[in-house]
Structures are given as C-alpha cells and as structure tokens.
Amino acid sequence: MTLSSPLNNHRTVFPFTAIIGQDEMKLALMLNIIDPKIGGVMIMGDRGTGKSTTIRALADLLPEIEVVENDPFNSHPTDLDLMGDNARKTLEENGSLITIPQKVTMVDLPLGATEDRVCGTIDIEKALSEGVKAFEPGLLAKANRGILYVDEVNLLDDHLVDVLLDSAASGWNTVEREGISIRHPARFVLVGSGNPEEGELRPQLLDRFGMHAEIRTVKDPSLRVDIVEQRTQFDSEPQKFYETYQNEQEKLQETLVKAQNLLPLVDIERDLQVKISQVCSELDVDGLRGDIVVNRASKALAALEKRKSVTVEDISSIITLCLRHRLRKDPLETIDSGYKVKKVFNQIFGLEIEEN
Known part of the structure; x- marks a missing residue:
C-alpha cells in the first residue's frame, strides 16, 4: 500500500484522531500501515470497545492511491508485484496504463463466506470451450493494496483463516480448478478481531498474525462519559463533527506518509x-x-x-x-x-x- 496524496474528500466516518484511548490497538494498526510486511493485527477484546469503528476510521484516514482503471485487483501502475496479468500485458504492449485515484479499499469478510467468495472462481466451462481463463475475482482481489477486516475471526473456519494468512504472507492468491491455475496480487493489511469469551484461535494460526492487541472496556467513569458524548455528537451531526478533526486527520495522514517513505x-x-x-x-x-x-x-x-x-x-x-x-x-x-x-x-x- 502506498501513501502519497493529500486528504481531499471523505465519507463521513468517525475520525481516527477523535478516538479516545485504545492506544495499543491504534499503534498496532498504524505500524502495519507503515509496514504491511509486519503481518497484520489480531485485536482481542470486550464487545463494544470500538474495534470496528477504529479500523474503519483508519481506512478512511488513508490517502488515495493510483490504480489501473477498470482493473479488478486495484493494480499498481508501475510495481509489477502489485499488478494483475492483464494490466502487466497492457503495459508491455502500450508502454503505459490509464490510472485513476481511488480511496484505499477496506473489505469486510463476512463469517459465512465460502472459499470461492474469498478466493474467486474459474469458469471451467468457458475456459474449456473458449480457451480463455475466465476468472471471477473474490474478496482477496478487491482487498489488494487495502485492508481486509475479519470480525470474529476466531469463529471463522480454520481453513479460510489459513487461506487468508497465506495470501497476507505471500502477497499472492492462487486459484486452481481442474488443472487450470490463476494467480493474482493480494497484498493487504489483515486485521482480525474477536471476543476471547467466544474462543481462541489455534496457536498455529494466532502465531501468524504479526501483532496482537488486547483492549478492555474503559473503567474510568469520566472517560466513559467523554466517549458517550463524543459518539452522540457524531451521530447527530457527523459532517460537522468530522470537520472539527480535519486538521488533526491531515497531520496524522502526512505523518504516516512520511513514515512510510522514511522506513x-x-x-x-x-x-x-x-x-x-x-x-x-x-x-x-x-x-x-x-x-x-x-x-x-x-x-x-x-x-x-x-x-x-x-x-x-x-x-x-x-x-x-x-x-x-x-x-x-x-x-x-x-x-x-x-x-x-x-x-x-x-x-x-x-x-x-x-x-x-
């Protein structure tokens, strides 16, 4: 993921810089944005502690990236490791690619997702009859150069968690059906969250998450009131609330951009x-x-x-x-x-x- 352009337009999402407390979670997420090769974050904590809100806020904070137009993999215009086969072929033939700016994608992976939905599918009939590799991209394709978020990852099928971790580690997703193989870039920041009361991940899978943040419900009554008031203000006037944090958002975004360049x-x-x-x-x-x-x-x-x-x-x-x-x-x-x-x-x- 490349951070390069200034904050210009945004959806009305709770601003990252407005989130009170949960410093451990916020630090782990920011470090993974600076260096996605850290390997993602597993966030375990009580219900209602702002896990999903924080992750969506981080995705909204990040600046736009340049992607190849009409490309299902959010292909990078110059980095071959972040480019799909079609984009690479077009670049070889034409010497350049048409690009558009796009917000960093955040993909929510639903608990009931099938392997085909996650990895994508190959249309075998079309491949055999027309001799082309007809590929229907999945969620891993959409998540390339973005953030893949799995809520309640400890309830997800172990095999799917394996697939996600393999892709996150290698930066590629491979789909094989009936002797036909398709490979596409899938480099993303993997973020999993869960409640320890609902069960732990197997140690072999847990070990493959780069970082593990533990968050707890805020106990300080005064701080709890601040959080409730803040949320009430945002819910009643989201745009106005966001604008009060605009400068802080831009400063933090610039800090992340500089950090990634300095790394x-x-x-x-x-x-x-x-x-x-x-x-x-x-x-x-x-x-x-x-x-x-x-x-x-x-x-x-x-x-x-x-x-x-x-x-x-x-x-x-x-x-x-x-x-x-x-x-x-x-x-x-x-x-x-x-x-x-x-x-x-x-x-x-x-x-x-x-x-x-």
Whole structure:
C-alpha cells in the first residue's frame, strides 16, 4: 500500500484522531500501515470497545492511491508485484496504463463466506470451450493494496483463516480448478478481531498474525462519559463533527506518509537485534516470526517518530504486542503473558523490572 496524496474528500466516518484511548490497538494498526510486511493485527477484546469503528476510521484516514482503471485487483501502475496479468500485458504492449485515484479499499469478510467468495472462481466451462481463463475475482482481489477486516475471526473456519494468512504472507492468491491455475496480487493489511469469551484461535494460526492487541472496556467513569458524548455528537451531526478533526486527520495522514517513505532508511543496531532474539529464545518462542516482527515493528515505530535509528524505547513499546500471542500457554498459568514478555525484556536489556 502506498501513501502519497493529500486528504481531499471523505465519507463521513468517525475520525481516527477523535478516538479516545485504545492506544495499543491504534499503534498496532498504524505500524502495519507503515509496514504491511509486519503481518497484520489480531485485536482481542470486550464487545463494544470500538474495534470496528477504529479500523474503519483508519481506512478512511488513508490517502488515495493510483490504480489501473477498470482493473479488478486495484493494480499498481508501475510495481509489477502489485499488478494483475492483464494490466502487466497492457503495459508491455502500450508502454503505459490509464490510472485513476481511488480511496484505499477496506473489505469486510463476512463469517459465512465460502472459499470461492474469498478466493474467486474459474469458469471451467468457458475456459474449456473458449480457451480463455475466465476468472471471477473474490474478496482477496478487491482487498489488494487495502485492508481486509475479519470480525470474529476466531469463529471463522480454520481453513479460510489459513487461506487468508497465506495470501497476507505471500502477497499472492492462487486459484486452481481442474488443472487450470490463476494467480493474482493480494497484498493487504489483515486485521482480525474477536471476543476471547467466544474462543481462541489455534496457536498455529494466532502465531501468524504479526501483532496482537488486547483492549478492555474503559473503567474510568469520566472517560466513559467523554466517549458517550463524543459518539452522540457524531451521530447527530457527523459532517460537522468530522470537520472539527480535519486538521488533526491531515497531520496524522502526512505523518504516516512520511513514515512510510522514511522506513527503508531506518537502521537497527546488531546489538539490539541480538537482544531481541535473546528475549524470544528466553520466552521459548517457536520459529523466527517473533524475531522478524519485533525488528520490523520497532523500525516502523522509529519511522513514525521521524528517526532513522531504532532505540531501546521503540522495542519496549512494541515487543509485548509482537510476542504475547506466541507464548506457549499453560492452562494453570495465572501470570499475564504480556507481563511475562515485559519481565524477560527488562532482564535482557538490563532495565528495572516493573512490578505487575
């Protein structure tokens, strides 16, 4: 996803900068926008805590992107990895493509969606009779260069979650039917949300989400009143409410654009990388996904803070988000997984151990 143009027109969606609290969720989402290769966000929390509102607000905040006109995959006009076969063929034949500006797409994946609806289908009869690859794009095609949101992802069929995670990791979706294969770009930020009371994802699937944010219902009565008043104002006069946050929205959008441009220049010292891997090893995290995501997320945070070097504070801010869902769970364990991550981090980095 490329952030490049200014905020100009918008649908009336609750503004991202107006959302009170839930800093952990907002940070995880912004870092994935800066670097989609972090691998998406799993948001677990109580009902009615603004998960869907926040994700829609983020999609609305992002600037328009250039896409190839009449292209079902939102193809990038110059990046071949984000371009469908037809657009690539047209570019080779004509040397250029007709493009149009378009808001970043946010695709809602319904719980009852079938694999054909998600991945797309091939018309076998047409392919055999006319000798063409007749492909009906699915939700993954629509989500290319955008955000794919799955509410109650913990209730989604495991096989579909596998498909989504494979596409999110590789950036491509492949559909095969009767010996015919179609492949198209599907690079998106995958955001899943759910209520822990309704069941957890299998550890193998949970591990493949880059970050894991936990959100709770606000307890402070004064803050609750502020949130209720804010929502009432928005519901009664959405356009007027949005306009009061217009400047803040534009500033944050510009910050994200600059952060994404700065990201390739951000460096992390080897000593810090070694300590990150020490933390992962000490916590007995399987595989190397944890190491990779902590490195990526800390770089994205440094870019967000307009810096070219990762600091210990950057790592401290994101390491719990990146590792808490990768720990092996003991049913009898009473210690919070986030506290365990922080405790080991403080030990390895030689910081004071915070009390729970």
